[in-house]
Amino acid sequence: QVQLVQSGTEVWKPGASAKVSCRASEYTFTDFYIHWVRQAPGQGLEWMGWINPDNGGAEFAQRFKGRVTMTRDSSINTAYMELSRLTSDDTAVYYCARENDYGDFRGSFDSWGQGTLVTVSS
């Protein structure tokens, strides 16, 4: 079945950049957008943005513009999310998720990665 496997837990210093990977398998990688969602400890889900694995196009939530980059390497079915200028408020579990529009204009997220804990600490 569809699988999204993310990179492991990382600890980053304030001001650094964190890069998380998401490797897809068991489906055609370029057919579905990949989104990134984060969840701070004990908090709810926050959408960050999406990338189109086919052409690399991306769009980000307003609050992350200028600080987030989303890329992909289609040769290895992997998407990446990089968040710069980290602060302690960025400590969270970061998820990648596959968008399935079921033929509609936009869609929900039918498959998720296992999550990557990013801890920002000096």
Next chain:
Amino acid sequence: DIQMTQSPSTLSASVGDRVTITCRASHFISNSLAWYQQVPGKAPKLLIYRASSLESGVPSRFSGSGSGPEFTLTISSLQPDDLATYYCQQYHNFWTFGQGTKVEL
């Protein structure tokens, strides 16, 4: 931005109970609404999309209904595996989640 407001924030129930969670959108979202279940320490799992369509493999005791601006997730007979936090999500204009509803015993 479209805001999604869930109620209640916490719900106490017993096995076998009928459980209802409500989600209200601040703007028109058509039927572009999904429901997710999240067990502690795990990724969210899609239950319902397009407001009332059941995702493949999800038990039929889960159902979704409603149209803008109010939507409902119903669990017809609560099972022990259903103890989790539930989130609604709109995808009409970008993507926004509700704040979550924790279902506990």
